[in-house]
Amino acid sequence: MRPHVRYGNPVIKVGVFGAQGRMGSEVVKAVEAAEDTELVAGVGAADERDRVLGADVVVDFTHPDVVMDNLRWLISHGIHAVVGTSGFDEARVAQVRELLAEAPGVNVLIAPNFGVAAVLMMSFAEKAAPYFDSVEIIELHHPNKADAPSGTAYRTAELVAAARERAGSAPMPDATTSELDGARGAEVGGVRVHALRITGMIAHQEVVLGTHGETLTIRHDSMNRESFMPGVLLGVRRVADLPQQVTVGLEPLLGLS
Numbered sequence: 001m002r003p004h005v006r007y008g009n010p011v012i013k014v015g016v017f018g019a020q021g022r023m024g025s026e027v028v029k030a031v032e033a034a035e036d037t038e039l040v041a042g043v044g045a046a047d048e049r050d051r052v053l054g055a056d057v058v059v060d061f062t063h064p065d066v067v068m069d070n071l072r073w074l075i076s077h078g079i080h081a082v083v084g085t086s087g088f089d090e091a092r093v094a095q096v097r098e099l100l101a102e103a104p105g106v107n108v109l110i111a112p113n114f115g116v117a118a119v120l121m122m123s124f125a126e127k128a129a130p131y132f133d134s135v136e137i138i139e140l141h142h143p144n145k146a147d148a149p150s151g152t153a154y155r156t157a158e159l160v161a162a163a164r165e166r167a168g169s170a171p172m173p174d175a176t177t178s179e180l181d182g183a184r185g186a187e188v189g190g191v192r193v194h195a196l197r198i199t200g201m202i203a204h205q206e207v208v209l210g211t212h213g214e215t216l217t218i219r220h221d222s223m224n225r226e227s228f229m230p231g232v233l234l235g236v237r238r239v240a241d242l243p244q245q246v247t248v249g250l251e252p253l254l255g256l257s
C-alpha cells in the first residue's frame with residue numbers, strides 16, 4: 001500500500017483496537033499528535049473492526065482473551081499489527097507465526113512492554129542472571145489489571161531462564177518443604193514470579209538477584225501511561241520494515257539485540 005504524504009513526508013495510517021481503554025486512549029492521542037501518523041479509527045469492540053480498513057498499521061491494547069481473534073482478523077486483511085496486549089507465551093507466538101505464513105508481507109510486533117526503561121530493565125536482568133544463584137521477579141500493578149503475572153514479568157522470566165540455561169546455571173537453591181499455596185509465587189521457566197495489585201500504582205517491577213554476600217535489585221517504575229507512547233510510535237513507524245514477520249519485544253528496534 002502506498003503511504004500518502006503530508007508536507008512531503010509519508011503519513012502512516014493507524015487504527016487503534018481498545019481505543020476507549022486506559023492505554024488505547026493514550027495511543028489515540030499520540031497518533032493524532034504525531035506529524036507522521038494519522039488516525040483512521042479507534043475501535044472498542046470486535047464488531048467495529050471494519051472501521052480500520054484502509055489502515056497501514058493497527059495498534060492493539062485490548063485483552064488477552066480477544067487479542068488472538070483480533071490478530072487473525074488483521075492478518076487476513078493484510079494489516080500490520082503492533083501489539084501491546086499481554087498474554088503472549090511461546091505457544092501464542094507460534095500461532096501468530098502460523099497465521100502469518102499465509103500472509104506474506106504482513107508483520108506483527110508484539111511488545112510485552114513499550115517503556116524504553118522497562119526494556120532496559122529486562123535486558124539488564126537477562127545479562128545479570130548467570131552471575132547469581134537466585135533470581136525472583138516481583139511485579140506490582142494497579143488493581144484493574146486483568147491478568148497475572150504481567151506480560152513484562154512473564155517475558156523477563158523467560159529471558160532470565162534462557163540466559164541461565166545458556167550459562168549452564170545450577171537449579172536455584174530453595175529448601176522450602178512446607179508452604180501455603182501461592183506463597184512462593186508462580187513459576188515461569190523455573191523462575192518465581194510474584195504479582196501484587198495495589199491501588200495508586202501503575203506498572204512496576206523488581207528483579208531480585210542474589211549470590212553469597214551480595215544481592216542486586218533492578219527496579220523499573222512506570223509513572224504514567226504517556227511513558228509508553230514513544231515506544232508505541234517507534235513500533236508503528238518500524239513494523240512494516242522489520243526483517244521478520246513476527247518480532248517479540250522492542251529490543252531490536254532499540255539496537256539491543
Ligand SMILES: NC(=O)C1=CN([C@@H]2O[C@H](COP(=O)(O)OP(=O)(O)OC[C@H]3O[C@@H](n4cnc5c(N)ncnc54)[C@H](OP(=O)(O)O)[C@@H]3O)[C@@H](O)[C@H]2O)C=CC1
Nearest residue numbers: 018020021022023044045046061062084085086112113114
Ligand atoms: N505492552 C505495554 O507496554 C503495555 C501493555 N498493556 C496491556 O494492554 C492491555 C490493555 O490494558 P488497559 O488499556 O489497561 O486495559 P483496558 O481494560 O483499560 O482497555 C482495554 C479496552 O479494550 C476494549 N476491548 C475489549 N475487546 C475488544 C475488541 N475485541 N476490540 C476492540 N476493543 C476491545 C475494552 O472495552 P470493554 O471495556 O468495553 O471490554 C477496553 O476499552 C492489557 O493486556 C495490558 O496488560 C498495558 C500497558 C502497557
Ligand SMILES: O=C(O)C1=N[C@H](C(=O)O)C[C@H](O)C1
Nearest residue numbers: 086112113145150151152203
Ligand atoms: O496492564 C498494565 O497496566 C500493564 N501491562 C503490561 C504487562 O502486562 O506487562 C505492561 C505494563 O506492565 C503495564
